[in-house]
Structures are given as C-alpha cells and as structure tokens.
Amino acid sequence: MPALNSPRLPNIVFLLTHAQPLSASSSLAATIWAVSRERDLDARVAVHDQPAPELLPFARTLAGSGEADVFVCQETAGRYLRSHLDVPVALMRPNGFDLMRALHEAAQLADRVAVFSRGTPRPELTALGATLNLQVHQYSYSGTSDARRLLIETQEAGVRVVIGSSMVIEYAQAHGLAGILSTERNAVRQALDDALAFHRRAVVESARQRQLDTMLAHIDEGIVMLDGDDVVQAANPAILNALGSNAGHVLGRRLADAAPVLADGVRAGEPTVLTVGSRALVVESIPVLTDGAVTGRVLKCQDTESVERADRRIRSSRRERRFVARYHLYQLLGESESVRTMARLAERYARTQATVLITGESGTGKELLAQGIHNAGPRHAAPFVAINCAALPENLLESELFGYEEGAFSGSRKGGKPGLFELAHDGTLFLDEIGDMPLSLQTRLLRVLQEQEVLRLGGTQPTPVNVRVIAATHRDLAARIAAGEFREDLYYRLNILRLHAPPLRERRQDIPELARHLATDAVRRLGLPVDTRALLRELLPAMQAYAWPGNVRELANVVERGLVAIAAMPERDPMPAQLRLTLPELYGGTHTAMAAPAAPPAKRAMSAAAPLRERLREVGRAEAQRALDACGGDRAATAASLGISRATLWRRLRG
Numbered sequence: 001m002p003a004l005n006s007p008r009l010p011n012i013v014f015l016l017t018h019a020q021p022l023s024a025s026s027s028l029a030a031t032i033w034a035v036s037r038e039r040d041l042d043a044r045v046a047v048h049d050q051p052a053p054e055l056l057p058f059a060r061t062l063a064g065s066g067e068a069d070v071f072v073c074q075e076t077a078g079r080y081l082r083s084h085l086d087v088p089v090a091l092m093r094p095n096g097f098d099l100m101r102a103l104h105e106a107a108q109l110a111d112r113v114a115v116f117s118r119g120t121p122r123p124e125l126t127a128l129g130a131t132l133n134l135q136v137h138q139y140s141y142s143g144t145s146d147a148r149r150l151l152i153e154t155q156e157a158g159v160r161v162v163i164g165s166s167m168v169i170e171y172a173q174a175h176g177l178a179g180i181l182s183t184e185r186n187a188v189r190q191a192l193d194d195a196l197a198f199h200r201r202a203v204v205e206s207a208r209q210r211q212l213d214t215m216l217a218h219i220d221e222g223i224v225m226l227d228g229d230d231v232v233q234a235a236n237p238a239i240l241n242a243l244g245s246n247a248g249h250v251l252g253r254r255l256a257d258a259a260p261v262l263a264d265g266v267r268a269g270e271p272t273v274l275t276v277g278s279r280a281l282v283v284e285s286i287p288v289l290t291d292g293a294v295t296g297r298v299l300k301c302q303d304t305e306s307v308e309r310a311d312r313r314i315r316s317s318r319r320e321r322r323f324v325a326r327y328h329l330y331q332l333l334g335e336s337e338s339v340r341t342m343a344r345l346a347e348r349y350a351r352t353q354a355t356v357l358i359t360g361e362s363g364t365g366k367e368l369l370a371q372g373i374h375n376a377g378p379r380h381a382a383p384f385v386a387i388n389c390a391a392l393p394e395n396l397l398e399s400e401l402f403g404y405e406e407g408a409f410s411g412s413r414k415g416g417k418p419g420l421f422e423l424a425h426d427g428t429l430f431l432d433e434i435g436d437m438p439l440s441l442q443t444r445l446l447r448v449l450q451e452q453e454v455l456r457l458g459g460t461q462p463t464p465v466n467v468r469v470i471a472a473t474h475r476d477l478a479a480r481i482a483a484g485e486f487r488e489d490l491y492y493r494l495n496i497l498r499l500h501a502p503p504l505r506e507r508r509q510d511i512p513e514l515a516r517h518l519a520t521d522a523v524r525r526l527g528l529p530v531d532t533r534a535l536l537r538e539l540l541p542a543m544q545a546y547a548w549p550g551n552v553r554e555l556a557n558v559v560e561r562g563l564v565a566i567a568a569m570p571e572r573d574p575m576p577a578q579l580r581l582t583l584p585e586l587y588g589g590t591h592t593a594m595a596a597p598a599a600p601p602a603k604r605a606m607s608a609a610a611p612l613r614e615r616l617r618e619v620g621r622a623e624a625q626r627a628l629d630a631c632g633g634d635r636a637a638t639a640a641s642l643g644i645s646r647a648t649l650w651r652r653l654r655g
C-alpha cells in the first residue's frame with residue numbers, strides 16, 4: 001500500500017462563476033472561508049471568482065502550474081469542468097439543511113418561491129413550504145440556457161423570490177428577482193470532505209502508477225498493457241526500444257496501429273516467436289480477467305536468447321540437486337573394531353578442513369564415508385560434488401573437473417561451462433578412483449589444490465574456489481608412485497588425513513548385522529512379503545564362508561536376490577535348492593572361485609602373488625564380458641547383476 005501522506009499540503013481551489021461580480025458568489029466565498037477556518041484542514045484553500053467563459057482556461061492554467069490539486073465548484077460548472085480536466089472536481093450540492101434555511105429566509109420575503117436545482121423535484125420541499133405558509137415551485141434545469149429560460153417563466157408566473165446556485169441567483173437578480181443561495185455551509189463542508197478524499201485517492205493512484213512505471217522500467221522483458229479494446233495503456237522501455245518507438249507514439253493507440261507486428265502476437269493466443277526490429281521475441285498474451293470477463297491484456301515479450309538462458313539456468317539448478325550428500329556417518333553399520341575406529345576418525349576429520357584420502361576395495365563404503373564427513377562438517381549446507389575419475393576418458397574428465405570457456409574446443413557449449421571445482425565452491429569435491437586419474441590431470445589437480453583457484457579450459461582468468469577435497473581409491477597408491485603412474489607430490493597433498501575402509505572378509509562379525517539391515521531395507525523398498533529371518537538363517541553360514549570381493553555392495557545384492565527368489569518361489573519348494581540356483585556364488589559358483597584367492601590378501605610373496613593377480617584379472621575380465629553380453633550391453637544392469645559398481649565393471653572389462 002503506498003503511503004497516504006503526501007509530502008506537501010494539497011491545493012484545494014474553489015472556483016465560483018458569474019457573469020458580473022455579484023453579491024451571491026461573494027456571500028458563498030465568505031461561507032467557504034468560514035467553513036475552511038472552522039475545520040482544521042491539512043490543505044491550502046483558495047477561492048477564485050471567474051466569469052463563466054473564463055472558467056475552463058483559468059482552471060487549466062491552475063492545474064498545469066500545480067496550483068490546484070482538486071477543484072470545488074457548484075454543480076453545473078463542476079460537471080462541465082469534470083468532462084474537460086484530468087484534475088478531480090468535487091461538487092457543492094445543496095443539501096436538506098441548506099434548503100430548509102433558504103426556505104425560511106424566503107418565507108420572510110414572500111409567500112411564493114421558486115427553487116432551482118439540477119436534480120429531480122423533491123416533494124418534501126413542497127411539504128416543508130406548506131408548514132411555512134410558502135408555496136414552493138420547483139424547477140429542474142440541465143444547463144445555463146435552460147436555467148435562463150425557466151427564470152423568465154418564473155417571472156411571468158409572478159414569483160418574486162428564487163432559491164438556487166450563484167449562477168441562477170445572478171440571472172434572477174438581473175431580472176429584478178430576489179435570490180437566495182441554496183448552497184451553504186453544509187454543502188461546502190461536504191464538498192471539502194469530498195475534495196480531500198479525491199486528493200487522497202489521487203495520491204494513492206499516482207504512487208501506484210509510479211511503482212508500476214518503475215517496475216516496468218526495470219524489467220528486461222518487454223511489457224505492453226492493453227485495455228479491453230486493445231488500446232495501449234502502458235509500454236515499458238524494453239519493448240519501446242525493441243520497436244524503435246517512443247511512448248508518445250504508442251500510448252492511447254490501438255495496438256494494430258501503434259505496433260502491428262505485436263498485434264500478431266495477440267491473435268496467436270499462445271507464445272509466438274515474432275521478429276520485432278532486428279530481434280526475435282517470444283510474445284505471450286496474458287488476459288486480464290475482471291469478474292470472469294476479459295477486460296484487457298498484458299503482452300510479455302522476451303528475447304529468445306534470454307528464454308534459452310533461463311531454460312539453461314533452470315536445468316542447471318535442477319541438476320545441482322544432484323550435488324547433495326545423502327549419507328550420514330550414523331548409517332555406517334558394523335560393530336567390528338576396525339569399523340568403529342574408522343567411524344570415530346571420520347567424525348574427527350569432519351570437523352577439520354584438510355584433504356582426506358580414503359582407501360579400500362570396491363563396495364567397502366568409501367563414498368558413504370565421504371558423504372558422511374561432508375554432512376557432519378561445517379560445509380554440510382554447501383554442495384557435495386562427486387566424480388569417478390576412472391569412468392571418463394581423459395579429455396572429458398578434464399573439462400568436467402575444470403570447466404571450459406566458450407569456444408575452448410569444437411563442440412564446446414555456448415557461454416562455456418563451469419567445472420565441478422566451481423560447482424563445489426564452499427562445499428566438498430569427492431574424487432573417486434583418484435588412483436586412475438591420468439598423469440596430466442594429476443598435475444592440473446595439484447595446481448588447483450595449491451593455488452585454490454581454477455582456470456577453465458581456454459580461459460585466462462582463474463576463478464578462486466574454496467573446496468574441500470576428499471579422494472578415494474581402491475589402488476595401492478605407493479605402488480603406482482613406484483611405477484611412475486601417480487605423482488608423489490599429489491599423493492602427499494591428498495594424504496593429509498587418512499581412512500582405510502576394511503574389506504568385509506576381514507570383519508566377518510559385521511556380516512549378520514549388515515545382512516539384517518540390508519534385508520529389512522530391501523523388503524521395505526520392494527514391498528516383498530518375505531520372512532527375512534528365515535532367509536538369513538539359511539544364508540548366514542554360506543555368507544560367513546564367502547570372500548565378498550564386491551564387499552557390502554555385493555552383500556546388498558545377494559540379500560536382495562535371495563529375497564526376490566524366495567518371494568517368487570512356490571511354498572512347497574525347499575528353500576535351499578532355490579537359493580543355490582539363485583546365489584551360485586555363495587555355494588561355490590564362479591564368484592567364489594574368483595574371489596577365493598583374493599582372500600585373505602595378507603602377506604603373500606610377490607613372486608607368487610603376481611601371476612595369481614594376472615590370472616584373477618583375466619578371470620574377472622572374462623566374467624564381466626560374459627555378464628555384459630548376457631545383459632545386452634547394458635552396463636548398469638551388468639554392474640547390478642554382479643553386485644559391483646559401474647566403475648568397477650569398467651575396470652574389470654579393461655582387465
């Protein structure tokens with residue numbers, strides 16, 4: 001709501017009219033002054049007396065110079081001014097009390113009186129006259145000449161006293177009749193109240209108009225407002241610029257004449273691309289409804305480019321919802337000493353800002369730990385951005401991590417693209433499988449970590465970033481350094497805080513709890529009517545004996561497959577037989593054969609371990625390929641069927 005208090009007092013101007021200076025209007029002027037004095041007005045009052053022909057030009061001059069905010073006139077003159085001026089005009093209209101007083105006065109002078117007014121005759125005046133022994137003749141007139149004609153009739157009828165407005169009295173007196181002013185104190189009081197209300201409303205209106213103009217002037221989109229006849233009521237600078245036009249040319253004209261090109265947009269009824277000047281605009285016509293009827297339209301005109309930009313922004317902001325860490329450290333299950341120590345360390349690390357290096361086999365919960373550390377630390381409200389360094393080819397990984405400027409390479413996106421370092425600003429960047437990062441990128445990564453700023457591909461201006469890095473790998477980084485495949489300086493930069501996620505086979509006491517939890521979770525998620533305890537009783541011995549090369553991820557997969565199998569199984573079938581079919585790895589299938597040599601990985605002589613590792617790799621590759629073929633090349637389905645992550649599958653396929 002705009003403020004109602006105007007910074008300056010309003011100018012209320014009473015305009016009285018006459019043919020020659022006469023006593024009637026000056027007596028009205030005296031009444032106006034008296035009423036103004038009796039009221040404690042927050043306004044400046046002026047009274048002007050003008051011959052009728054001068055009235056309109058005089059009023060225009062006052063309005064134009066700002067000396068009149070509201071006019072107050074008697075009825076005939078006021079109605080005339082209203083139809084010619086934008087400034088509000090309040091009317092002084094005789095009311096009941098004023099007329100009663102005038103009738104009393106007339107009764108002192110004669111026994112017949114003529115009452116002139118613009119309204120319809122009032123029977124109560126005739127009745128009131130009778131109580132005063134006064135015969136009342138009422139005349140309604142519509143304009144000056146009408147009033148004059150009726151006055152002559154009055155005179156001919158022998159009536160000697162006339163009650164009416166100052167104009168009527170002036171003519172009456174000119175014809176030798178006695179005149180009594182019908183407009184008196186009450187009419188002036190009422191007119192003053194109306195004038196103040198009109199002014200307050202005008203202030204509110206003009207504040208609203210200014211707000212609207214300011215808003216429209218600052219909107220990048222073009223806006224045109226039309227009334228119900230498609231006449232332009234407002235057009236903001238953005239659309240005037242596009243049209244190469246000015247407000248004077250457009251306002252108050254029908255759209256089809258002022259901007260024919262936009263009129264096409266109105267007809268279309270739905271967003272349409274129109275060429276306006278040299279620009280392509282998306283024009284949308286939005287109806288303005290009043291009580292269900294269309295009383296106008298707003299045309300919204302946007303640059304096609306800005307529409308595309310907004311679309312990209314929305315898409316990328318949607319995408320950023322991916323950058324949220326789902327896991328918390330309390331979700332880390334297991335009562336074994338190694339898991340509890342790891343959880344305690346992780347909680348301590350969460351409170352620091354240093355880089356963390358997490359080592360451990362696939363599926364041991366490295367990402368869970370990274371997300372948990374992020375969520376338990378001061379950066380929890382900022383993005384958690386994860387990338388698997390083994391899953392992307394080198395040049396794609398580079399542009400993903402560091403971003404690029406427009407035109408950095410053929411096919412680069414218009415406007416460039418921020419890298420994950422920039423997207424993780426103030427948050428955490430999780431570099432999974434860091435051991436598989438190509439050497440050239442290791443160098444760039446080290447520079448970003450040291451400088452705390454990132455230079456986009458093809459860019460010249462580095463962007464400062466505040467990112468906590470958590471890296472993870474299943475690889476033996478010391479061995480990769482020795483083989484010249486990992487930069488030693490990067491290793492030391494990453495390895496400030498260290499966590500090791502132990503494989504499941506080294507903490508078998510955690511298997512029952514994990515299996516129970518994973519089974520409950522799967523039953524709820526899949527809505528299976530299965531007795532999980534019976535299944536786990538059946539499976540636990542085999543689970544305890546198994547090597548779990550895919551660790552907890554594989555355990556989750558085995559539990560889920562077991563649940564689905566027994567849910568689908570006819571009741572009379574023996575459970576063990578069904579489970580042997582569904583979970584061959586637990587009962588001596590390929591997985592066990594493959595995994596067995598890997599467990600325990602303990603201290604074997606290098607000479608024996610090396611060929612064994614080679615053989616294992618080959619077995620793993622062949623099995624992964626077979627599974628991939630069976631899944632028709634669908635890598636996600638293959639990884640799920642093997643109980644390994646997609647990155648692990650990719651690694652195995654590589655051999």
Ligand SMILES: Nc1ncnc2c1ncn2[C@@H]1O[C@H](COP(=O)(O)OP(=O)(O)OP(=O)(O)O)[C@@H](O)[C@H]1O
Nearest residue numbers: 331332333361362363364365366367368552553645
């Ligand atoms: N200790 C644990 N408690 C509860 N769930 C676990 C635990 N360890 C792993 N998980 C679950 O196992 C799955 C795999 O975990 P995660 O993705 O963190 O492993 P990872 O070591 O990052 O694997 P990869 O190296 O293959 O990416 C997740 O669903 C995770 O919730």
